[in-house]
Amino acid sequence: MARIELERLVKRYGATTAVHGIDLMVEDGEFVVLVGPSGCGKSTTLRMIAGLEDISDGVLRIGGEVVNQREPKQRNIAMVFQNYAIYPHMTVGQNIGFGLYTSKLSKPEKQARILDAAKVLGLEDLLERRPAALSGGQRQRVAIGRAMVRDPVAFLFDEPLSNLDAQLRAAMRIEIKRLHQRLGTTIVYVTHDQIEAMTMADKIVVMRDGRILQVGSPTELYEHPVDIFTARFIGSPSMNLIEANAAGAEIAVAGQSLQGFKAEHSGPVQIGVRPHDLVVGEAGGGGLSVTGSVTAVEPLGSETLVHLDIAGAQIIATAPGRVVPKVGSQIAAHAEPGALYVFDAANERALGRL
Amino acid sequence: MAALMTRPGSPELAANRRNIRPGRVMVWTLLFIGGVIMVTPLLYMFSTSLKSAGQVYDLRLIPAAPTLDNYIKVLSDGRFLRWFFNSTLIALCVTLSNVFFDSLVGYTLAKFDFRGRYLVFIAILSTLMIPTEMLVIPWYLMSAQFGWIDTYWGIMFPGMMTAFGTFLMKQFFESVPNDFLEAARVDGLNEFTIWWRIAMPMVVPAISALAIFTFLGNWTAFFWPLIVTNSRELYTLPVGLSSFAVEQSIQWEMIMTGAALATIPTLLVFLVLQRFIVRGVMLAGLKG
Ligand SMILES: Nc1ncnc2c1ncn2[C@@H]1O[C@H](COP(=O)(O)OP(=O)(O)OP(=O)(O)O)[C@@H](O)[C@H]1O
Numbered sequence A: 001m002a003r004i005e006l007e008r009l010v011k012r013y014g015a016t017t018a019v020h021g022i023d024l025m026v027e028d029g030e031f032v033v034l035v036g037p038s039g040c041g042k043s044t045t046l047r048m049i050a051g052l053e054d055i056s057d058g059v060l061r062i063g064g065e066v067v068n069q070r071e072p073k074q075r076n077i078a079m080v081f082q083n084y085a086i087y088p089h090m091t092v093g094q095n096i097g098f099g100l101y102t103s104k105l106s107k108p109e110k111q112a113r114i115l116d117a118a119k120v121l122g123l124e125d126l127l128e129r130r131p132a133a134l135s136g137g138q139r140q141r142v143a144i145g146r147a148m149v150r151d152p153v154a155f156l157f158d159e160p161l162s163n164l165d166a167q168l169r170a171a172m173r174i175e176i177k178r179l180h181q182r183l184g185t186t187i188v189y190v191t192h193d194q195i196e197a198m199t200m201a202d203k204i205v206v207m208r209d210g211r212i213l214q215v216g217s218p219t220e221l222y223e224h225p226v227d228i229f230t231a232r233f234i235g236s237p238s239m240n241l242i243e244a245n246a247a248g249a250e251i252a253v254a255g256q257s258l259q260g261f262k263a264e265h266s267g268p269v270q271i272g273v274r275p276h277d278l279v280v281g282e283a284g285g286g287g288l289s290v291t292g293s294v295t296a297v298e299p300l301g302s303e304t305l306v307h308l309d310i311a312g313a314q315i316i317a318t319a320p321g322r323v324v325p326k327v328g329s330q331i332a333a334h335a336e337p338g339a340l341y342v343f344d345a346a347n348e349r350a351l352g353r354l
Numbered sequence B: 001m002a003a004l005m006t007r008p009g010s011p012e013l014a015a016n017r018r019n020i021r022p023g024r025v026m027v028w029t030l031l032f033i034g035g036v037i038m039v040t041p042l043l044y045m046f047s048t049s050l051k052s053a054g055q056v057y058d059l060r061l062i063p064a065a066p067t068l069d070n071y072i073k074v075l076s077d078g079r080f081l082r083w084f085f086n087s088t089l090i091a092l093c094v095t096l097s098n099v100f101f102d103s104l105v106g107y108t109l110a111k112f113d114f115r116g117r118y119l120v121f122i123a124i125l126s127t128l129m130i131p132t133e134m135l136v137i138p139w140y141l142m143s144a145q146f147g148w149i150d151t152y153w154g155i156m157f158p159g160m161m162t163a164f165g166t167f168l169m170k171q172f173f174e175s176v177p178n179d180f181l182e183a184a185r186v187d188g189l190n191e192f193t194i195w196w197r198i199a200m201p202m203v204v205p206a207i208s209a210l211a212i213f214t215f216l217g218n219w220t221a222f223f224w225p226l227i228v229t230n231s232r233e234l235y236t237l238p239v240g241l242s243s244f245a246v247e248q249s250i251q252w253e254m255i256m257t258g259a260a261l262a263t264i265p266t267l268l269v270f271l272v273l274q275r276f277i278v279r280g281v282m283l284a285g286l287k288g
């Protein structure tokens, strides 16, 4: 087990820079998730940690030691790949045992480890099977098993669940999280799925264009996003944005004037409100009220997502499960005071809550 | 290659049986004629090998009085067995060498990025454009200089690695996903072990094809072994059999018997290895 430190880590591919000097501290035993849109440098960062990619600049420490120049095998890190990469010509047992190929354990000890891992992952009955005869979820578990037996200082996962269907993904999410609780090993996990990030992470790292935008716990990121990108990235459905104007402590939005804005910013702003905070129904006291025509509804059972057109802006509100407004009808929606996020329209940075 | 990889009795064949189009009839007819042309000499070879010397010019396909005498004579002749052994040894060594070195170089060219990689590849490929006839004299001079004339090594060395094999293996290794190799790298394997334990098993079909081609090519090689050997003990089977023909009057029935025996190893190699071609294609390990 070990802490992983990234210090101004840079990756260049010829003239293009994929990672622009990122700083990150992954504490011992922590579950850190890197999220961001496609091409933002998540995999590159992970591969630098694994030693599969040369580090162009900066310092990488694992367990306090600088490992920039070390081969992957000297870093004692295990990695699970998106497409599993389990060896087709070996049985499940051999695949799991392959993680121990270089270890000096005796044969019975190796066997015991393989069996242990197989038990944890529910693969005991499949040890003699070949990968071709496994389901996607089973294959991914074999890949995890191969990583587990090694007893590495850290696990790296690169979008391990993105090839699975939604149901299996949900189940595996829980399994990986349990595994982490059980083993207590440091995990760095890459995904572009914000639900995976929210549900599994101790700490989420939001990346974009090879830079880190924000680091924090899931709740911190949800409650206090530093900019519009993070705000819209975290939470599903994405946060609504409404154009508005700030003048000191007063903000004019959707035909109303909201008082008490503490940042005292003047100029164009964007007001963010999460669909779950914007509830269909008449206004209570204070907060934001909007009216608009319904353009679409998505009944989900427990609630209904209502798409509204308010003065040309498309937003999403929620209604309780059994309420399904008619498309084309005019309805009002309301957000409580404190549920609004204010962003500077010019640089998209967060200005505070309202 | 493609022909080697399809399996008989596939559902496609069954489905096609129903709609017989004129084009198809043409194709089948041509294939049939081709097949007859290919098979007839083989049949005559076996047939002649079962005839006695007097019957050779009696061109009936089924011998009037079949006899195994020729086989007994050939097999009890020490020279034949020696040539058979020479051919087997040489073809096996060259095949193993090709499987090893062609795939090692092919793998390196396919999976490692290094300065001049493209140049090396082009250089290897360009040797394909030089006909063997042009190389025989330099080979011979070289063998003479190094004292390789009339040695096994002298017969084998030109074929120990081939540009074609390297090219074939490179193409196949390129289709092996990097994730497999990287997973092994993270698991702590050294590069040689990764190649041997991970990459090689994934290109078994290509290896089988390469092995079949190389074995057959060397088993039937005639020109170079003829040139580089002087003593009869070092003749390969084709060279030896041809010497049957020049010596006394041509003993067709003996030549045909030798040739018939010579087909056995090639058949064996093909039967053993073609299974792997089919099985290899069905391997699966990635998300698919
Ligand atoms: N070998 C390479 N040569 C040049 N550029 C590369 C190379 N590998 C990656 N890149 C670039 O680096 C950037 C980051 O790639 P990376 O694979 O880390 O993205 P990612 O965040 O993992 O995206 P995804 O979610 O699609 O996997 C991309 O813009 C990509 O085009």
Ligand SMILES: [Mg+2]
Pocket (backbone or CB within 6 Å): A042, A043, A044, A158
């Ligand atoms: Mg990626």
